[in-house]
Amino acid sequence: MTELFEDIPVRQDMQTIAFYNLENLFDLRDNRHTNDNDFLPVSVKKWTPKRYDNKLRKLGFTISNIGKEITGKHPALIGVAEVENAKVLKDLIASKHLNSFDYDFVHFDSLDERGIDVALIYDKNAFKVKHTETFRVALTDDDGSPDYTRDILLVSGNLDSEPVHIIINHWSSRREGEKETEPKRLASSNMVGHIITKLKQDNSHSKIIVLGDFNDDPHSNSIQQLIESFGLFNPFETLRSFNRGTVKHRRQWFVFDQILFSTNFLKTSNKNFEFFKADIFDADFLKLFKGPFKGAPFRTYVGKKYKGGYSDHFPVYVVFKK
Numbered sequence: 150m151t152e153l154f155e156d157i158p159v160r161q162d163m164q165t166i167a168f169y170n171l172e173n174l175f176d177l178r179d180n181r182h183t184n185d186n187d188f189l190p191v192s193v194k195k196w197t198p199k200r201y202d203n204k205l206r207k208l209g210f211t212i213s214n215i216g217k218e219i220t221g222k223h224p225a226l227i228g229v230a231e232v233e234n235a236k237v238l239k240d241l242i243a244s245k246h247l248n249s250f251d252y253d254f255v256h257f258d259s260l261d262e263r264g265i266d267v268a269l270i271y272d273k274n275a276f277k278v279k280h281t282e283t284f285r286v287a288l289t290d291d292d293g294s295p296d297y298t299r300d301i302l303l304v305s306g307n308l309d310s311e312p313v314h315i316i317i318n319h320w321s322s323r324r325e326g327e328k329e330t331e332p333k334r335l336a337s338s339n340m341v342g343h344i345i346t347k348l349k350q351d352n353s354h355s356k357i358i359v360l361g362d363f364n365d366d367p368h369s370n371s372i373q374q375l376i377e378s379f380g381l382f383n384p385f386e387t388l389r390s391f392n393r394g395t396v397k398h399r400r401q402w403f404v405f406d407q408i409l410f411s412t413n414f415l416k417t418s419n420k421n422f423e424f425f426k427a428d429i430f431d432a433d434f435l436k437l438f439k440g441p442f443k444g445a446p447f448r449t450y451v452g453k454k455y456k457g458g459y460s461d462h463f464p465v466y467v468v469f470k471k
């Protein structure tokens with residue numbers, strides 16, 4: 150793969166914050182505590198070292214280019230979803246297109262039934278971690294048994310010396326139906342509200358970024374209540390269109406991947422970060438280029454069939470400027 154955005158001047162006054170659902174980034178080992186049986190060399194999907202390395206390389210190439218068209222450099226912070234464990238994150242930041250950057254990560258294992266978690270990858274030169282914490286969302290299935298989902302991850306630190314709080318999410322899917330599963334996403338939304346309240350009690354001027362795969366659109370109740378009750382701004386409200394989104398299902402686009410932030414990022418300031426731009430990173434190389442699903446994300450698998458693509462989601466990003 151050749152460089153996408155060469156000769157773009159590096160903007161020291163800008164930083165990119167991104168989110169990317171990596172679509173089942175599992176390692177090659179069997180973990181008897183998680184449901185990873187599909188992603189083993191001996192499984193029907195034949196998840197081999199070659200396929201694993203290919204996915205790492207492709208994801209690394211994507212991440213290295215998010216926001217680069219504007220800032221001339223790789224993103225400072227990348228929230229990720231669907232990672233199995235710390236090993237896959239180590240392998241990702243050591244992969245071909247990321248190993249020259251000073252990336253590290255924050256990750257905790259959750260009780261998620263599929264064995265997938267959220268994490269934060271960060272550039273150690275741009276971001277200094279001060280505090281990390283996870284929040285469990287207590288959900289139950291129809292029969293009253295626990296429904297273990299991804300924890301919400303809070304990482305607080307200094308981005309180019311400015312204190313910020315990052316809240317990383319991967320809310321419950323719509324697999325059993327949008328309305329049937331909505332209470333689960335509302336529960337996650339309520340937990341995010343609880344985290345924001347706590348942060349603002351400590352400092353009413355806290356700068357907060359909420360990002361993730363919400364499995365809800367910007368107009369959904371779970372997202373709207375965060376905007377209305379906690380003074381967040383969602384630049385992705387205007388980015389969904391008939392022919393654009395972050396994920397495609399039954400030929401319809403959705404913007405399930407979003408980045409919201411506190412409105413103090415909209416204040417003009419000479420010395421602090423302010424909002425500059427938000428977008429979906431849907432470069433052509435991430436898309437299917439022919440066939441009935443032309444333009445949709447180029448996935449690693451469709452069902453059990455290996456396609457060799459990147460992910461079933463496009464990444465999203467915001468650029469902040471000092």
